[in-house]
Amino acid sequence: MLILFDIDATLLTTKGAGVRAMVDAGKQIHGQSFHSDGIDFAGRLDPLILADLLAANGIPPTADALAAMRRVYAGALARRLADGDTSRPLPGVMALLTRVTAMTDRCTTGLLTGNFAETGSMKLQAAGIDPDGFAIRVWGDDSPHHPPARDHLPGVAIQRAGEAWGRPARGDEVVVIGDTPHDIACARAHGCRAIAVATGKFTTDDLAHADLTLDTLADTDRVMNWLFT
Numbered sequence: 001m002l003i004l005f006d007i008d009a010t011l012l013t014t015k016g017a018g019v020r021a022m023v024d025a026g027k028q029i030h031g032q033s034f035h036s037d038g039i040d041f042a043g044r045l046d047p048l049i050l051a052d053l054l055a056a057n058g059i060p061p062t063a064d065a066l067a068a069m070r071r072v073y074a075g076a077l078a079r080r081l082a083d084g085d086t087s088r089p090l091p092g093v094m095a096l097l098t099r100v101t102a103m104t105d106r107c108t109t110g111l112l113t114g115n116f117a118e119t120g121s122m123k124l125q126a127a128g129i130d131p132d133g134f135a136i137r138v139w140g141d142d143s144p145h146h147p148p149a150r151d152h153l154p155g156v157a158i159q160r161a162g163e164a165w166g167r168p169a170r171g172d173e174v175v176v177i178g179d180t181p182h183d184i185a186c187a188r189a190h191g192c193r194a195i196a197v198a199t200g201k202f203t204t205d206d207l208a209h210a211d212l213t214l215d216t217l218a219d220t221d222r223v224m225n226w227l228f229t
């Protein structure tokens with residue numbers, strides 16, 4: 001089995017520092033009027049969010065403009081996370097990660113996230129979670145298609161799992177754990193199961209179409225029983 005964790009509002013919260021750091025980057029490059037009004041952040045890919053931010057501010061999202069935003073965003077995020085209390089694991093996350101990573105004979109753990117590798121790793125490290133503890137890491141710019149979409153990412157994870165396992169992996173061997181309908185949809189697109197957790201902006205009603213919907217990941221035994229029985 002491969003278990004793929006989303007980062008923001010699933011493993012951890014940065015209390016909005018990620019969004020604010022993107023706006024910091026826009027202001028630093030394009031001026032103080034740069035804003036994030038009307039931008040949808042939750043469950044989306046960072047390259048698409050940066051393109052939407054530029055477009056909303058009347059700036060063509062060229063490759064150079066996107067690369068500059070990505071670079072400056074990383075510095076801005078590092079500054080916002082330097083306050084050690086900003087990024088924190090959500091309830092039950094550390095216990096669940098300890099339990100699933102101990103099941104090396106039965107499962108592989110991975111990340112499936114809209115974050116860029118460098119900034120997603122910063123958020124994890126600031127919350128006390130080691131990114132290298134996940135054998136498979138699929139980031140927001142790992143889509144093999146253009147335009148990129150979250151729905152492409154489980155396919156990348158399944159291919160890498162097959163390489164790690166030495167045999168083809170199947171979608172029904174994969175569980176995606178996330179906090180938005182986008183996480184559930186990308187799982188469905190590849191025949192994967194989905195656990196949805198209402199620790200972000202969506203409620204358990206919004207997420208009721210997942211295979212398992214939870215308020216939080218705090219009940220470790222319940223999650224482990226669902227995964228492994």
Ligand SMILES: [Mg+2]
Nearest residue numbers: 006008009179
């Ligand atoms: Mg999320």
